[in-house]
Amino acid sequence: xxxxxxxxxxxxxxxxxxxxxxxxxxxxxxxxxxxxxxxxxxxxxxxxxxxxxxxxxxxxxxxxxxxxxxxxxxxxxxxxxxxxxxxxxxxxxxxxxxxxxxxxxxxxxxxxxxxxxxxxxxxxxxxxxxxxxxxxxxxxxxxxxxxxxxxxxxxxxxxxxxxxxxxxxxxxxxxxxxxxxxxxxxxxxxxxxxxxxxxxxxxxxxxxxxxxxxxxxxxxxxxxxxxxxxxxxxxxxxxxxxxxxxxxxxxxxxxxxxxxxxxxxxxxxxxxxxxxxxxxxxxxxxxxxxxxxxxxxxxxxxxxxxxxxxxxxxxxxxxxxxxxxxxxxxxxxxxxxxxxxxxxxxxxxxxxxxxxxxxxxxxxxxxxxxxxxxxxxxxxxxxxxxxxxxxxxxxxxxxxxxxxxxxxxxxxxxxxxxxxxxxxxxxxxxxxxxxxxxxxxxxxxxxxxxxxxxxxxxxxxxxxxxxxxxxxxxxxxxxxxxxxxxxxxxxxxxxx
Amino acid sequence: xxxxxxxxxxxxxxxxxxxxxxxxxxxxxxxxxxxxxxxxxxxxxxxxxxxxxxxxxxxxxxxxxxxxxxxxxxxxxxxxxxxxxxxxxxxxxxxxxxxxxxxxxxxxxxxxxxxxxxxx
Numbered sequence: 124x125x126x127x128x129x130x131x132x133x134x135x136x137x138x139x140x141x142x143x144x145x146x147x148x149x150x151x152x153x154x155x156x157x158x159x160x161x162x163x164x165x166x167x168x169x170x171x172x173x174x175x176x177x178x179x180x181x182x183x184x185x186x187x188x189x190x191x192x193x194x195x196x197x198x199x200x201x202x203x204x205x206x207x208x209x210x211x212x213x214x215x216x217x218x219x220x221x222x223x224x225x226x227x228x229x230x231x232x233x234x235x236x237x238x239x240x241x242x243x244x245x246x247x248x249x250x251x252x253x254x255x256x257x258x259x260x261x262x263x264x265x266x267x268x269x270x271x272x273x274x275x276x277x278x279x280x281x282x283x284x285x286x287x288x289x290x291x292x293x294x295x296x297x298x299x300x301x302x303x304x305x306x307x308x309x310x311x312x313x314x315x316x317x318x319x320x321x322x323x324x325x326x327x328x329x330x331x332x333x334x335x336x337x338x339x340x341x342x343x344x345x346x347x348x349x350x351x352x353x354x355x356x357x358x359x360x361x362x363x364x365x366x367x368x369x370x371x372x373x374x375x376x377x378x379x380x381x382x383x384x385x386x387x388x389x390x391x392x393x394x395x396x397x398x399x400x401x402x403x404x405x406x407x408x409x410x411x412x413x414x415x416x417x418x419x420x421x422x423x424x425x426x427x428x429x430x431x432x433x434x435x436x437x438x439x440x441x442x443x444x445x446x447x448x449x450x451x452x453x454x455x456x457x458x459x460x461x462x463x464x465x466x467x468x469x470x471x472x473x474x475x476x477x478x479x480x481x482x483x484x485x486x487x488x489x490x491x492x493x494x495x496x497x498x499x500x501x502x503x504x505x506x507x508x509x510x511x512x513x514x515x516x517x518x519x520x521x522x523x524x525x526x527x528x529x530x531x532x533x534x535x536x537x538x539x540x541x542x543x544x545x546x547x548x549x550x551x552x553x554x555x556x557x558x559x560x561x562x563x564x565x566x567x568x569x570x571x572x573x574x575x576x577x578x579x580x581x582x583x584x585x586x587x588x589x590x591x592x593x594x595x596x597x598x599x600x601x602x603x604x605x606x607x608x609x610x611x612x613x614x615x616x617x618x619x
Numbered sequence: 620x621x622x623x624x625x626x627x628x629x630x631x632x633x634x635x636x637x638x639x640x641x642x643x644x645x646x647x648x649x650x651x652x653x654x655x656x657x658x659x660x661x662x663x664x665x666x667x668x669x670x671x672x673x674x675x676x677x678x679x680x681x682x683x684x685x686x687x688x689x690x691x692x693x694x695x696x697x698x699x700x701x702x703x704x705x706x707x708x709x710x711x712x713x714x715x716x717x718x719x720x721x722x723x724x725x726x727x728x729x730x731x732x733x734x735x736x737x738x739x
Binding site: 257260261264268271272275280281283284286287290291294295298301302305308309314 | 639642648651655658659662665666669691692695698699702705706709710713714716717720721729733736
């Protein structure tokens with residue numbers, strides 16, 4: 124019985140938790156409500172994932188209104204994976220958030236923080252699950268508006284300007300997506316994604332479809348921070364509360380990348396997007412320039428959060444490059460990297476958050492000898508940093524290996540070589556920080572005796588949970604690869 | 620005829636470009652929001668124009684009426700208008716907070732202050 128309603132529950136639970144937080148107002152109770160709600164969502168997403176894996180696609184008519192009239196939720200392997208990833212990362216980060224938020228955000232504002240978090244989760248899950256093009260826009264705005272609010276909770280006043288700039292860029296991106304959906308509706312008369320996919324082949328010759336395609340491309344590139352349009356990301360990641368950064372890095376851009384996949388592969392179809400529209404002429408140079416240049420830029424950042432933000436843009440470059448291959452192996456590599464990078468980057472930002480919690484800043488040049496003070500945090504940073512670089516037996520290796528082999532399959536030798544080059548840059552920017560934390564002696568004449576002072580357990584445990592998972596996914600790469608291969612097959616197979 | 624017949628789309632294009640231009644060219648944050656508002660309004664016009672059927676009446680069942688305009692884009696745009704209002708509200712709240720902490724809402728001045736802070 125209840126298992127039939129799972130697609131709705133995934134959205135309804137966090138959506139109800141948000142107003143409940145606003146009504147209750149007591150910080151710890153709000154946090155508990157948010158956490159319980161989020162945990163239930165993870166369970167529902169897990170059940171949904173298992174169900175889709177066994178029985179295939181689920182089509183859920185919301186409110187009992189069948190597809191062309193009503194809004195439909197369409198769950199295949201691709202979005203079941205996204206639902207599980209987003210809800211899980213959010214849940215783990217929420218556990219982590221309590222301590223760091225208590226320290227940086229005014230206690231009287233906590234209930235708003237958790238309410239915004241729940242709304243943001245609702246939006247992100249909604250984007251992932253819906254099978255209706257206009258519904259994507261609505262959920263996109265729900266998640267973005269609450270994201271602007273979450274970013275503005277940052278302690279620094281620059282958080283406000285970062286949030287405002289993100290709002291401007293995000294609104295332009297969302298408006299472009301809205302225009303694109305409008306033109307698609309004009310050309311086909313459908314908003315349901317399955318109907319759109321069926322009708323677009325007949326409407327392909329219309330100018331409106333071409334215009335829709337261009338607007339959607341630019342809008343989604345802004346939203347997922349693809350290289351030349353990534354301007355909003357660095358400031359937003361640097362100045363928002365660190366728990367929000369960890370949440371944002373693991374989920375927001377990933378969900379936008381999912382929408383990009385959905386539109387280009389399921390709705391327009393790879394033959395149209397990458398064949399007739401030559402999408403990879405636009406996307407591939409942007410992706411390659413992104414992962415080479417931004418990895419290089421990351422080396423010169425003295426602030427850890429900013430460095431990791433630029434590295435995120437570089438990782439999005441890898442994912443886009445993998446999509447450009449438009450083949451089963453390429454998509455598998457891209458999706459596997461969405462999962463792996465989501466986990467790794469969240470863990471990295473968590474370790475930076477622990478440093479921020481104890482040291483009070485994240486300037487890499489004055490973190491000398493941090494290993495003695497915070498061994499667990501530094502170990503976590505090193506372990507997830509190795510994953511980011513792509514050392515064998517880590518998740519980064521799994522995704523980079525599959526990306527490079529997919530590129531070789533297509534004969535794109537340059538792309539493979541440039542991936543390796545940018546991995547070398549990653550060694551430099553992670554290694555530079557690790558060298559300071561492990562080996563550099565304190566510059567003061569008589570170093571004060573350093574006692575151990577670790578971050579609280581409530582921050583360390585979630586971080587190590589993510590690292591444990593990333594090691595598991597790294598050692599047995601087939602776990603995620605088989606899921607990603609199923610998801611890629613679902614995308615390439617089109618709607619049934 | 621065809622150019623004049625599509626005059627509502629010309630309005631959409633003009634408004635859209637004007638809005639986008641204000642958004643890019645103005646430093647004052649409030650003016651930026653006005654630009655965003657104009658830009659979003661142009662999209663509302665676009666959707667409403669899509670739903671109009673030549674000679675169609677309001678989609679209410681009545682005797683003697685056979686052609687109806689499409690109500691769906693209007694419903695969609697009601698949602699988009701709500702989203703636009705929410706965006707403006709959040710942005711204005713942010714501008715108030717920015718003014719309180721920077722004492723200015725001119726973006727070039729804010730940038731100068733931030734550049735100064737970075738050097739310290």
